[in-house]
Amino acid sequence: MSNQDLVNYLTECGVCQMCQLRYLKSRGNEYQDIKQSFKNLDLKYSDIICNNDDELPKKKQRSNVCTTCLGLFSKEFQEKLIAAILKQGLEEHECSSIVVAISTPIILQVRQLSMWFALRQKFEHINTERPPDVPLKEAIKLIINPILCEKLHKNYDVNGIMISVTLMHNQNSEEISNLEKLNKHLYREKHENQQMSRVWIEKHYTPGIVDVDLYKKFITVPPPIPNDSLYITSISVTGPTVYIAGRYRKLSRKLSHTPWLLNGIRVMEDSVEEIIIRSIVPHFCAEQSKIIFMSSGREDVDVRCLGKGRPFVLEIPNAHRTKLIKKDAFMMESNIEKSLQISVRDLQTAMREETVHIKTGEEKKHKFYRALCKLEEPVTIDVLEKLNLPEGFLIDQKTPLRVLHRRPLLTRPRRIHSLRARVCQNNLKAVILDVVTQAGTYVKELVHGDFGRTSPSITSIIGKPIDIISLDVIAVGLEWPAEVDNSLIND
Ligand SMILES: [Zn+2]
Known part of the structure; x- marks a missing residue:
C-alpha cells in the first residue's frame, strides 16, 4: 500500500484531509498546512475541502461531513x-x-x-x-x-x-x-x-x-x-486560580483569625481572614465565597502578631486577572492598614507549587513569642536563673482544656527551643519571657501549666504560680514569601 493508495481509499470513504493526515501519522505542525504536507509526502492534493467553505470557487466540489x-x-x-x-x-x-x-x-x-x-x-x-x-x-x-x-x-x-x-x-x-x-x-x-x-x-x-x-x-x-x-x-x-501571598501583622487583641461564630451569632465583628479577603479579592474576581485563606499557623483572638508578620496565601479560583502590579499591591496594603487592626506586607502573586511552604513542614517551623507574665511576688534572681534556658527543653502537652471542645484529646511532645526571662522595669512582679517553640505549641499553657496538663511548664519549673498577661508572636520561622517592597513603584 502506498500513501497514495491510502489517501485515495480514505477520500473514497469520505474522510477529510485533516483526518487523512492523521492516517498518514502526521505529527506536530504538519497539520497547519495540508497542501504543503501532502506535497512533502508526494501526494496528489485534491481540492475537495472538508465541509462547506464559501470562499472557494463554485467549481470546487463541496464535500460531505467527514466520516x-x-x-x-x-x-x-x-x-x-x-x-x-x-x-x-x-x-x-x-x-x-x-x-x-x-x-x-x-x-x-x-x-x-x-x-x-x-x-x-x-x-x-x-x-x-x-x-x-x-x-x-x-x-x-x-x-x-x-x-x-x-x-x-x-x-x-x-x-x-x-x-x-x-x-x-x-x-x-x-x-x-x-x-x-x-x-x-x-x-x-x-x-x-x-x-x-x-x-x-x-x-x-x-x-x-x-x-x-x-x-x-x-x-x-x-x-x-x-x-x-x-x-x-x-x-x-x-479563569485560572490565582495565588496571592503576603505576610500579615495582627495589631489588635480583639480580632479573631477567621469569622468567630457562637451558636450562629457573631462574637467578633471582623476577622483577619475577612479583612484580607475583602481588600484583595475584588481585584481578581467577583465571587468571594470560594476563596481559600491559608496561613502558617494562627494566633488567638487576644494575641498580637508583630515583627515581619505571619505568611499567608489566598487561593482565588476563576480569577479574571492574574497579574498584581506593585502599584495595586501597595494600594491594597495601604487600605488594609486603615483597618488599624492588621497590616499586610510583601503582597505578591505566587505559584501553586509554592503554597506547599504554608502547609508542609509545619511541625518543624520555629515560632518566636514574647509573653508578659506575672508572679504573686517580686521576681527573684532564682526565678530568672531557672527561666534562662538557652538550650531549650522538651514538654508533653495535652490538648488544652480551652480547645478540647473542638480538638481531639492528645498528648503531643513539643520542643521548646529556647527560653529567656527578664524583669519588667515598671513592675517587679512581672517577667518578660522570650520563647522559641516548635510550631503547634500552646504557649499560654506552657506558662501556667493547664492544671498539670502541660509538663514541664513555667509554673512547674519555678515552683510558683505564674500567670500570662499578654502574648505576642514576634516571628514565624518561614522564609516565604520573599520580601517585596511594594512602595517602590517601578511597574
Ligand atoms: Zn475528519
Whole structure:
C-alpha cells in the first residue's frame, strides 16, 4: 500500500484531509498546512475541502461531513467553536493563556474503530493491535488548540483560562446501540449490560480481537456518511486560580483569625481572614465565597502578631486577572492598614507549587513569642536563673482544656527551643519571657501549666504560680514569601 493508495481509499470513504493526515501519522505542525504536507509526502492534493467553505470557487466540489471526525477538524466547526467561546466572555479575562478540554461523544470512537476495520479489510498489512491513525485526543491538541490560540490571541498554558467544551452528535445513541448489540453477542455471559465506555472499547474491540465479518453484521464498515456535524452541548470559560501571598501583622487583641461564630451569632465583628479577603479579592474576581485563606499557623483572638508578620496565601479560583502590579499591591496594603487592626506586607502573586511552604513542614517551623507574665511576688534572681534556658527543653502537652471542645484529646511532645526571662522595669512582679517553640505549641499553657496538663511548664519549673498577661508572636520561622517592597513603584 502506498500513501497514495491510502489517501485515495480514505477520500473514497469520505474522510477529510485533516483526518487523512492523521492516517498518514502526521505529527506536530504538519497539520497547519495540508497542501504543503501532502506535497512533502508526494501526494496528489485534491481540492475537495472538508465541509462547506464559501470562499472557494463554485467549481470546487463541496464535500460531505467527514466520516471519521464528524466535522471536528473542519473550518466551519472551528469558527462555530470560536464564536461560542467569545460569547462566554473570554475577553473579560486579563490572562494571556488558555487551556482547552474538549469532551467528545463515543460515536467518534466507534467511527475510528469502523475505519480501522475498513482499512484492515482493504489493506492486508494494517496492524490489528494498534490503531492506524493518530488518536483524536492527540489530533485535537495538534490541530484545534493551535488554531484556538491563534484566533483568540492567547498562548497555550495549563495555568491559563480553562475552556471546557462538550460535543455531541445526533447519531450517537444509534451507533452506540449497534455496538451494544455486538457486545451482547460477544460477551453475553459476563458483560451483557456493559456500558460502552472508551476504555471498554479500546480493550475489547480491535480487528485482532473481533472478526471483521462479525463486526460488519452490526456496524457499517467503512463508517457511513453522517447526516450532520458534531454540535456543542456545553461550553464554559473559567479563569485560572490565582495565588496571592503576603505576610500579615495582627495589631489588635480583639480580632479573631477567621469569622468567630457562637451558636450562629457573631462574637467578633471582623476577622483577619475577612479583612484580607475583602481588600484583595475584588481585584481578581467577583465571587468571594470560594476563596481559600491559608496561613502558617494562627494566633488567638487576644494575641498580637508583630515583627515581619505571619505568611499567608489566598487561593482565588476563576480569577479574571492574574497579574498584581506593585502599584495595586501597595494600594491594597495601604487600605488594609486603615483597618488599624492588621497590616499586610510583601503582597505578591505566587505559584501553586509554592503554597506547599504554608502547609508542609509545619511541625518543624520555629515560632518566636514574647509573653508578659506575672508572679504573686517580686521576681527573684532564682526565678530568672531557672527561666534562662538557652538550650531549650522538651514538654508533653495535652490538648488544652480551652480547645478540647473542638480538638481531639492528645498528648503531643513539643520542643521548646529556647527560653529567656527578664524583669519588667515598671513592675517587679512581672517577667518578660522570650520563647522559641516548635510550631503547634500552646504557649499560654506552657506558662501556667493547664492544671498539670502541660509538663514541664513555667509554673512547674519555678515552683510558683505564674500567670500570662499578654502574648505576642514576634516571628514565624518561614522564609516565604520573599520580601517585596511594594512602595517602590517601578511597574
Ligand atoms: Zn475528519
